[in-house]
Amino acid sequence: MKFIETRGNDGVSPEQVSFSEAILSPMCSFGGIYIPESFPSLDTSFFQKHVNTSYKDLARDILAAFEIDIDQATIENALDLYNHFDDPSDPAPLVKVKDDLFVSELYHGPTRAFKDMALQPFGALLSSLAEQRNEKYLILAATSGDTGPAALHTFKNRKNVQVACLYPVGGTSDVQRLQMVTEDAPNLKVIGIHGDFDDAQNALKTLLSSDGFNQKLKDKNISLSAANSVNFGRIIFQIIYHIHSYLELVRLDAISMGDKVYLDVPSGNFGNALGGYYAMKMGLPVENIIIASNINNVLTHLIKEGRYDLRESSVIPTTSPAMDILKSSNVERILYDLFGANRTKELMQQLDQEKYYQLSRDELDQLQRVFSADFCSDDEGKKYIQQAFEKGYLMDPHTATCFKAYETCREKPLKTIVYSTAEWTKFSPTIANALTGEVDTHDLDALKAIAKEANIEIPAVVKELFDKKITQNTVIDKENIKQEILTFLD
Numbered sequence: 001m002k003f004i005e006t007r008g009n010d011g012v013s014p015e016q017v018s019f020s021e022a023i024l025s026p027m028c029s030f031g032g033i034y035i036p037e038s039f040p041s042l043d044t045s046f047f048q049k050h051v052n053t054s055y056k057d058l059a060r061d062i063l064a065a066f067e068i069d070i071d072q073a074t075i076e077n078a079l080d081l082y083n084h085f086d087d088p089s090d091p092a093p094l095v096k097v098k099d100d101l102f103v104s105e106l107y108h109g110p111t112r113a114f115k116d117m118a119l120q121p122f123g124a125l126l127s128s129l130a131e132q133r134n135e136k137y138l139i140l141a142a143t144s145g146d147t148g149p150a151a152l153h154t155f156k157n158r159k160n161v162q163v164a165c166l167y168p169v170g171g172t173s174d175v176q177r178l179q180m181v182t183e184d185a186p187n188l189k190v191i192g193i194h195g196d197f198d199d200a201q202n203a204l205k206t207l208l209s210s211d212g213f214n215q216k217l218k219d220k221n222i223s224l225s226a227a228n229s230v231n232f233g234r235i236i237f238q239i240i241y242h243i244h245s246y247l248e249l250v251r252l253d254a255i256s257m258g259d260k261v262y263l264d265v266p267s268g269n270f271g272n273a274l275g276g277y278y279a280m281k282m283g284l285p286v287e288n289i290i291i292a293s294n295i296n297n298v299l300t301h302l303i304k305e306g307r308y309d310l311r312e313s314s315v316i317p318t319t320s321p322a323m324d325i326l327k328s329s330n331v332e333r334i335l336y337d338l339f340g341a342n343r344t345k346e347l348m349q350q351l352d353q354e355k356y357y358q359l360s361r362d363e364l365d366q367l368q369r370v371f372s373a374d375f376c377s378d379d380e381g382k383k384y385i386q387q388a389f390e391k392g393y394l395m396d397p398h399t400a401t402c403f404k405a406y407e408t409c410r411e412k413p414l415k416t417i418v419y420s421t422a423e424w425t426k427f428s429p430t431i432a433n434a435l436t437g438e439v440d441t442h443d444l445d446a447l448k449a450i451a452k453e454a455n456i457e458i459p460a461v462v463k464e465l466f467d468k469k470i471t472q473n474t475v476i477d478k479e480n481i482k483q484e485i486l487t488f489l490d
C-alpha cells in the first residue's frame, strides 16, 4: 500500500511513500498530510468471520488488508500492547445504555482516555522502525490533557525515540498533570508552559518551522516525527475499533449482519470520526456518522452549512477540553476523499490565508450523505451526565456531547454506537458537580465524591498518582522552549 498527499505533490517531495515512511515523517507537500492511495474493501465474509474472533485477530487482519510494510513480528509486538488494557480480550467493551444506544468504551487503556487505543500500538511501531533503521526521532507534543499522558506512556524507555511534551500550567486536570509529571524516564521531557493550550501549540508550531532549530536537530542526527492524529499510524488503529463495535452489536444480537447503524463521535481533531469514515468506506454498514461538538462548534457549521469559518472565533474553554479545537486537522482527509487533491489544496490554503472557506451546494450534499452534526453546551452536557447516571451509567463530559447529538441527529430508529473517550476519573470535578452539585477545585475531592455517590472504587492507577514522586518539574515561559528542548536532547 502506497501513501500519497492530500494537497498534491510539489515536485520535491517523493510522489508516494510507504506506510513506514508516512508515519516516520508525516509532513508533506504544501502542508498536506498522507492518505492511502486506495482502501481495502472488506466483504460480508470478512465481517462474518470476525464475529467469532478476538480483537487482536480482527486488528491483525485489518492491518494485513492494508498491506503495510511492517514485518509480522513488529505488528505482533504492537498488538500485544492491548494486553495492558482492563480486559485484554476486549480492549473496547460495548455497553448497552438504552434500547438503541450502545456505548463503545475506548478508555480502558493505561492512561484512561481513548488516545491509548491508537498510541499504545503506534508507539511500539514507531520505535521499532526507528531502531531497525538506526535512526533517532524526536516527538514534540503539545497537549490539552490526554495526548500528553498517552504519548509519554507509550514511548517511555523505548529506543531511538525521545519525547518532549508541552502542557499549559493550570490548563489540565490534576489527574492529567500528574500522569505527565510523574513519568520518569531519560527519553521523556515534560514542560509546563505559562499560558493556555493555544500558546503551547503555537510555540511548538513556531519551533517546527524554525530553521535554526531544525539545523540543530540535523547536527544531532535527529529527525522530527509527530504523535498527533495527522500521523496515519494513529488513524489505522482507529479504524479497527469501529468495526469491532459493530461486530459486538452482532454478537449481542442487537442487529443482524448487514444492518446499518449510526456512529456518534465526540470530535476535536476528527481522528476518531475519520476512523469511522474509513471503516464505512471499507464496507462497514453505517447509515450516518454523527459529529458531536461542544460550543466550539466549527464542525457543526461545516456539516450543516458547508462553511468553515474561523474569522470571528477564538477557542472557548469548556468542560470537554479535548474538543476545544477550531482547526480540526483530519477534516482535510475527508475533503481529499470527497473532492480530490486540487480542491483540498485550494480549500486548505483559503482557510490558512482567509480563515474561511465555503463548499458548493453539490459538495455540501456529498458531505451530508455521510455526516450529520450537532453541538452541546456545558449545561446541556451536565444534564445528560445526570440523566445517564440516574439510569445507572456514569460518563464523562466528552461522551455527554454525543447524547445530545443522538437526540437531534438521527432520522431513523437504528442502533447507535456512541464513542466514550474518557473515563470519569479524568474529568472528575465536572462530573462530581453534575452528580452532587458540589464544586471541587481538586480532583481528589471530586474523585472521592463520585466514588461514594456511585458506590465504586477509584481505580488504583489513578489513586496512586497522588502519592507518586513528581519527577518533571520544568515550568517555563514559552520564549525558552527551544533552549529547554535542546538542553534535553544533549
Ligand SMILES: *Cc1c(COP(=O)(O)O)cnc(C)c1O
Residues within 6 Å of the ligand: 113, 114, 115, 146, 147, 229, 266, 267, 268, 269, 270, 271, 272, 273, 322, 323, 398, 421, 422
Ligand atoms: C482526543 C479526544 C477527543 C477528540 O478526538 P479526535 O479524534 O481529536 O476528534 C475527544 N474526547 C477525548 C476525551 C479526547 O481525549
